[in-house]
């Protein structure tokens with residue numbers, strides 16, 4: 151029997167280096183390769199496409215913070231208007247709770263209340279610029295100006311008693327151009343403002359954050375939207391989007407306009423529609439993202455990861471099974 155020749159010792163080092171190099175390359179590209187090989191791109195491609203909009207349709211986007219409307223929906227906003235629908239945007243807060251952002255953009259070590267209010271005013275301005283880039287008229291935008299990272303408090307402990315936001319020291323709406331200037335930071339006032347918007351817009355479709363979104367402000371807006379529309383017997387008009395989708399989603403970070411946006415892990419249980427963007431729509435979405443100059447300096451890689459060849463929008467939960475009546479005492 152002929153013995154196989156043993157590998158020569160001087161071949162081992164190059165082989166080990168080659169294997170090591172390959173391993174490093176796989177590790178560095180793991181997010182990209184994972185996305186390609188776990189079938190998530192294929193799953194997105196198999197999703198039903200977003201139904202067309204029609205002339206005269208009224209579409210309202212509820213955005214907890216300035217930038218959410220662009221991250222989730224800039225392509226859909228362009229599409230809806232191109233197909234003859236009207237789009238309205240409501241920002242619930244001015245995004246005035248991000249201290250690190252205020253420190254960096256205003257060059258201060260410890261931002262004070264006036265720095266945080268200046269950040270809120272700047273973000274409100276950026277939001278209006280982003281809307282303009284997306285073709286949404288100024289009179290179709292509303293900024294409510296309730297406290298960033300404080301919405302859950304308004305709907306619980308501070309439904310009737312004003313909440314004082316720790317970062318801005320504000321207990322009432324201060325943002326220039328707000329829908330109701332000086333409205334107290336209460337759940338009652340927030341609901342009244344949202345009802346005012348619903349009355350004014352009378353939307354056929356309301357795009358709200360999904361209750362699965364990781365951010366507490368987003369989940370609070372989701373719950374408010376469900377409740378207020380249910381009171382109007384209009385819950386079927388609700389649609390959902392996700393921005394904080396969990397497990398580092400979306401991967402990879404940074405600008406990859408040619409890649410698909412995959413299904414957010416936290417909201418896998420929702421049905422999803424895919425809205426494909428044209429290259430021109432992708433470009434305009436990027437311009438709208440870049441309008442958020444106070445945000446992109448810190449969160450640019452996260453924000454630009456939403457600039458993809460598609461967006462994902464949920465038609466909402468399927469109707470639950472009817473709850474059986476309980477008989478007897």
Ligand SMILES: [Zn+2]
Pocket residue numbers: 214215218365368393
């Ligand atoms: Zn947000």
